Amino acid sequence: MAERGFVTLAFDPSYTGESGGEPRNVASPDINTEDFSAAVDYLGLQASVDRKRIGALGICGFSGMALTAATSDSRISAVATVSMYDMSRSISRSHQDSYTQEQRRQVIDYISQQRWADAENGNYSPGFHEVPFDEKGNIVKGQRILPESLPGNPDPVLAAFFDYYKTPRGFHPRGINSTTAWTATTPMSFFSFSMYANIEMISPRPILLVAGENAHSRYYSEDVHKMASEPKELVIVPGADHVDLYDQMDKIPFNKLTEFFAKNLK
The missing domain is CATH 3.40.50.1820 (Alpha/Beta hydrolase fold, catalytic domain)
Known part of the structure; x- marks a missing residue:
């Protein structure tokens, strides 16, 4: 856009990338x-x-x-x-609004309890910005880091993000989704903000x-x-x-x- 004559300011959101603020890798x-x-x-x-x-x-x-x-x-x-x-809809209802009401309650309880854990540990645990469930209906906890290699017949969405974040095309050693993750409690504010x-x-x-x-x-x-x-x-x-x-x-x-x-x- 700058090359097309516009005075252009590009910025990373607060707490991410080249922008300042603590804690790192939290979205609000x-x-x-x-x-x-x-x-x-x-x-x-x-x-x-x-x-x-x-x-x-x-x-x-x-x-x-x-x-x-x-x-x-x-x-x-x-x-x-x-x-x-x-992102409020994505985080609080998942892709295509696929969370059930009970799953939404489970996610809220998970991130609420995670705040106790973070407060006790004195640091922010990494996690998913959109909390997934496994095939048994249990919350999957852990970091939102893409796999180092794609599984056979990968989900098209996973394949598309992998092709960007995990290849020289879009990889950055400090990039969220490349090697780092959001804080596990990031979803809380998105449930409250429509x-x-x-x-x-x-x-x-x-x-x-x-x-x-x-x-x-x-x-x-x-x-x-x-x-x-x-x-x-x-x-x-x-x-x-x-x-x-x-x-x-x-x-x-x-x-x-x-x-x-x-x-x-x-």
Whole structure:
């Protein structure tokens, strides 16, 4: 986007990657929504930036926070998402809302008791951001680290993430999903924070939702598109999966993103 003429600020969410904050590798819907407003603060202090022409572009889980930030921060004049995840929905209900009510209670009890363990141990245990269950219906505890090699006939979602995070394509020795994990108690705040509760407040500012045709996350963008008020647009990229839109330059619709922001930040 910088190469296309936009003053562009890229940042890692608080407590992750190159951003500061302790404890490391914890996500929070409230804090990570605030990250986008903090980025707007910073941009608006730059002499080269027109405060009335600031947009937000989010990718994967943190694109949901970009949308949520726009519901309460009118300084965001236009917002676009790519491969969007609703992390509150994903963490509290699992993929395709597959948790049963009883499983949701089990997850809440697990992370609640984990807080005692962390408090007693004086450190944060690693864990899954979306707590899985095994074939017997028991919670799987442990680190959210992808296997070093794929099993035979792997789940397509696992295969896609493996191809990104565990290969030179997207691997980083300090990257969550590459070698490190979220804190085990990260899910708690997401059970308490429903994103998009006020999504109609983004209007009349425009929303652009971009998702891959074959993305397992596609339904998040489609559902938000149904919920949001006009103006809004949903773009489905033919032949793309979820992670293709992280880095595959021939599939990311840069022309569409450029057109969207050029039109709506004029």
